[in-house]
Amino acid sequence: MTRALHHLRPGERATLAEIGGERSFRRRLMELGFLPGTPVRLVRRIDIGDLVEFEVRGAHISLRGSEAGALSFQA
Amino acid sequence: MSATTTSTERTLPLVAIAGNPNTGKTTVFNRLTGSNLKVGNYPGITVERHSGKLVLGPGRTAEILDIPGAYSLSARSREEEIAIQAIAGLPPHEKPDVVVLVVDATQLARNLYLVLQVLELGLPVVVALNMCDLLEKRGLTIDTDVLRAELGVPVVRVSALRDDDFAVLRTTIEDVLARPELALPGARWVPSTMLLQEDLVAVERALPATWRSAGSSVPAVDDSTRTRALALWALLSIDEHDELGDVPAELRASVLGRRALAAKSGRQIDAEVIAGRYGWIDARIARFVRERPQARGFSERIDGVLLNPWAGFPIFLLVMGVVFQSLFSWADPMIQFIEARFADLGSWTASVLPNGLVQDFVENALIAGVGSVIVFLPQILLLFLFIGVMEDSGYMARLACLMDRLMRALGLHGRAFVPMLSGYACAVPAILATRTMERQRDRVLTMMVIPLMSCSARLPVYGLVIAALFPAATVWGFLPAQGLLMVAMYLFSTLMALGAAAVLSRTLFKAQSVPLIQELPPYRMPHWPSVLRMMWQRSHAFLVGAGTVILACTVVLWALLSFPKRAEITERYDAQRAELQRTVQDPAQLEERIAVLDAAQSSEALRASWGGALGRAIEPTIEPLGFDWKIGVGLVGAFAAREVFVSTMGVVYGAGKDADEESQTLRALIREETRADGKPVYTPLVGLSLMVFFALACQCMSTLAAVYRETKSWRWPLFLFVYMTALAWIASFVVYQGGKLLGFG
Numbered sequence: 001m002t003r004a005l006h007h008l009r010p011g012e013r014a015t016l017a018e019i020g021g022e023r024s025f026r027r028r029l030m031e032l033g034f035l036p037g038t039p040v041r042l043v044r045r046i047d048i049g050d051l052v053e054f055e056v057r058g059a060h061i062s063l064r065g066s067e068a069g070a071l072s073f074q075a
Numbered sequence: 076m077s078a079t080t081t082s083t084e085r086t087l088p089l090v091a092i093a094g095n096p097n098t099g100k101t102t103v104f105n106r107l108t109g110s111n112l113k114v115g116n117y118p119g120i121t122v123e124r125h126s127g128k129l130v131l132g133p134g135r136t137a138e139i140l141d142i143p144g145a146y147s148l149s150a151r152s153r154e155e156e157i158a159i160q161a162i163a164g165l166p167p168h169e170k171p172d173v174v175v176l177v178v179d180a181t182q183l184a185r186n187l188y189l190v191l192q193v194l195e196l197g198l199p200v201v202v203a204l205n206m207c208d209l210l211e212k213r214g215l216t217i218d219t220d221v222l223r224a225e226l227g228v229p230v231v232r233v234s235a236l237r238d239d240d241f242a243v244l245r246t247t248i249e250d251v252l253a254r255p256e257l258a259l260p261g262a263r264w265v266p267s268t269m270l271l272q273e274d275l276v277a278v279e280r281a282l283p284a285t286w287r288s289a290g291s292s293v294p295a296v297d298d299s300t301r302t303r304a305l306a307l308w309a310l311l312s313i314d315e316h317d318e319l320g321d322v323p324a325e326l327r328a329s330v331l332g333r334r335a336l337a338a339k340s341g342r343q344i345d346a347e348v349i350a351g352r353y354g355w356i357d358a359r360i361a362r363f364v365r366e367r368p369q370a371r372g373f374s375e376r377i378d379g380v381l382l383n384p385w386a387g388f389p390i391f392l393l394v395m396g397v398v399f400q401s402l403f404s405w406a407d408p409m410i411q412f413i414e415a416r417f418a419d420l421g422s423w424t425a426s427v428l429p430n431g432l433v434q435d436f437v438e439n440a441l442i443a444g445v446g447s448v449i450v451f452l453p454q455i456l457l458l459f460l461f462i463g464v465m466e467d468s469g470y471m472a473r474l475a476c477l478m479d480r481l482m483r484a485l486g487l488h489g490r491a492f493v494p495m496l497s498g499y500a501c502a503v504p505a506i507l508a509t510r511t512m513e514r515q516r517d518r519v520l521t522m523m524v525i526p527l528m529s530c531s532a533r534l535p536v537y538g539l540v541i542a543a544l545f546p547a548a549t550v551w552g553f554l555p556a557q558g559l560l561m562v563a564m565y566l567f568s569t570l571m572a573l574g575a576a577a578v579l580s581r582t583l584f585k586a587q588s589v590p591l592i593q594e595l596p597p598y599r600m601p602h603w604p605s606v607l608r609m610m611w612q613r614s615h616a617f618l619v620g621a622g623t624v625i626l627a628c629t630v631v632l633w634a635l636l637s638f639p640k641r642a643e644i645t646e647r648y649d650a651q652r653a654e655l656q657r658t659v660q661d662p663a664q665l666e667e668r669i670a671v672l673d674a675a676q677s678s679e680a681l682r683a684s685w686g687g688a689l690g691r692a693i694e695p696t697i698e699p700l701g702f703d704w705k706i707g708v709g710l711v712g713a714f715a716a717r718e719v720f721v722s723t724m725g726v727v728y729g730a731g732k733d734a735d736e737e738s739q740t741l742r743a744l745i746r747e748e749t750r751a752d753g754k755p756v757y758t759p760l761v762g763l764s765l766m767v768f769f770a771l772a773c774q775c776m777s778t779l780a781a782v783y784r785e786t787k788s789w790r791w792p793l794f795l796f797v798y799m800t801a802l803a804w805i806a807s808f809v810v811y812q813g814g815k816l817l818g819f820g
Binding site for chain 1 (some may be wrong): 146147149151181182184185188311314316317345346349350353375378379382384388476477478479480489590591593594595596597
């Protein structure tokens with residue numbers, strides 16, 4: 001079963017399942033290393049900006065909460 | 076300057092420096108070039124092209140080119156397209172002889188993705204492994220030998236602080252230039268599935284002939300490596316919504332056809348290619364890097380505060396307050412110093428040159444013109460000091476996150492915030508600061524709203540009008556009415572700027588909203604030489620690019636307000652002066668009477684000038700706003716800079732040239748000015764209409780010159796001038812006519 005990525009709790013780790021969203025968004029994320037099977041950690045929610053910060057392959061990337069919903073993890 | 080170099084330069088080998096953002100690429104570039112830097116533009120687009128001279132050994136040099144930072148060569152916009160064009164040497168770009176890839180050693184896996192792409196193109200590559208000094212702190216060790224062996228290219232460890240590392244890097248570049256085969260392994264990852272190979276063969280056939288040739292400089296690699304890599308690039312970059320500039324229709328059709336075909340059978344070409352490349356990396360990364368990376372304790376703890384809604388927002392406001400304060404008041408002593416020195420220079424030339432036209436031209440056109448350019452330097456330098464520190468330390472990335480929600484609602488980029496805030500001090504440095512955004516659309520949109528922010532040059536105008544026309548009363552017994560009015564003007568201009576952004580972003584600048592993908596790099600100390608270098612580059616670009624336009628406008632305005640010279644006026648006043656000198660004995664009284672006469676003469680000369688005629692000519696258009704032709708002359712003069720309105724009004728009303736907003740004479744003269752029917756020209760309603768006009772009109776040639784310099788076109792300055800002036804006219808019309816209807820004034 002998979003769940004949308006922004007449902008992770010701060011500090012929680014999971015494995016990426018599916019990268020969804022518009023094609024160029026998906027392509028960009030995959031090129032940054034967001035690939036199915038890659039470990040991911042939700043670092044924090046940035047409430048003022050409505051963003052979510054993830055750690056993937058040692059890099060910290062923040063996405064909008066709504067856009068991160070297109071990604072999912074293995075639950 | 077363009078990317079197509081002249082034949083004399085072509086004899087120099089070309090070294091390109093590329094890398095992910097936040098890898099210290101610019102620092103490496105700066106260390107290699109020293110002081111030989113040229114800043115130009117890539118052909119047909121406002122992306123800066125930084126190049127310089129790389130001294131390799133005695134008598135041996137190369138041209139070195141800084142490619143804009145990118146995570147991948149794949150592109151969606153014209154700005155991103157520059158990377159593939161410059162690295163692959165697609166015409167008219169010159170093909171590099173060596174590509175130096177700056178790699179962040181602490182994030183090797185992701186950085187290697189770009190390395191693989193460049194290797195696929197069949198170019199000689201040198202990997203500069205940067206940030207090695209941070210490896211130990213992160214609990215990482217990199218086996219350079221294994222990396223070198225697997226990549227098949229030289230790998231040099233560098234740390235920005237160590238000179239020896241750069242000597243090794245130079246020698247390596249020189250070796251590879253002499254023997255490119257040392258660094259030419261070809262593609263590391265090769266598409267292996269049949270279906271993907273079929274896609275690539277089909278797309279390769281649609282590549283334009285000019286893209287295929289590998290060129291003669293690198294004999295070791297055949298064209299098929301290169302065409303395969305370009306076909307891969309096309310498959311990942313081109314789609315129905317891209318904004319690429321140089322993609323032939325045949326290639327586009329081929330890519331879209333193959334993707335549609337793949338989609339029918341449930342395949343995703345992007346995922347196959349990207350997963351393939353990362354598969355190559357993942358299979359080896361454990362041998363490149365030992366020990367698992369530790370959590371970024373330090374940066375994460377800082378972010379726990381800076382990105383926290385309760386602490387982060389006040390800190391952010393504090394930082395912005397410091398930036399604002401510095402532009403508003405810390406720059407002031409420097410500005411006053413520059414103004415005073417130019418005034419001294421003016422009086423000095425006036426004392427050495429004989430009285431007359433030449434003296435007037437040198438003092439009031441040339442020296443004043445150069446002065447009005449130089450006077451921007453303190454604010455530009457300060458703003459870029461702050462921007463450099465915020466970018467280099469990693470805070471700018473956090474700022475873009477904090478502001479994303481608000482800015483997105485307005486249709487602006489998250490990074491538009493700093494330039495917009497700087498607009499309160501002065502639009503000119505603010506417009507230069509839009510460079511921190513990559514997309515042309517985001518930059519131009521921000522430039523179109525910055526001049527609506529109430530800049531410091533409007534203050535003297537507000538000050539004069541409020542002091543002259545509004546009583547120093549209090550509201551509710553304690554709030555000063557004049558101060559409240561000033562605050563209201565700032566609020567008004569802010570709301571208009573935000574409103575304009577919301578409207579323009581949904582109409583003229585309508586664009587798909589781009590999903591946000593913002594890397595938050597670890598915090599680090601700014602690299603000061605790079606910060607200083609950027610401050611210098613920005614200032615230099617402004618002085619050369621916008622300075623010439625400002626100087627030219629100053630000369631034209633001077634001519635407008637000084638010609639034609641009427642001999643009759645001069646003779647009449649000379650006669651009166653002679654008369655005074657004969658009759659008045661007391662020297663103090665004589666001086667005073669002569670000053671009054673001088674002021675009256677300048678006033679009459681100004682009325683007789685072309686500027687005066689222009690003021691009269693525009694009177695019918697400004698009459699509905701409550702302005703007479705004398706205000707019209709002031710508006711013409713204010714085009715040089717808004718604060719010039721005050722001194723121009725001083726001349727028009729004969730209060731003397733040096734009148735400022737504190738001048739009691741000028742205030743009194745304004746209050747007493749009457750129309751033909753005896754009614755006062757200036758009522759509080761006219762004053763309000765005038766302030767609204769000044770808040771919204773684009774009366775600033777320096778702003779227009781800066782927009783011209785940043786967009787390389789007259790289209791945007793023209794649009795800015797027309798839309799702001801129209802907005803100002805309409806708003807003033809509503810205020811004045813509405814006010815009259817309501818029975819004010």
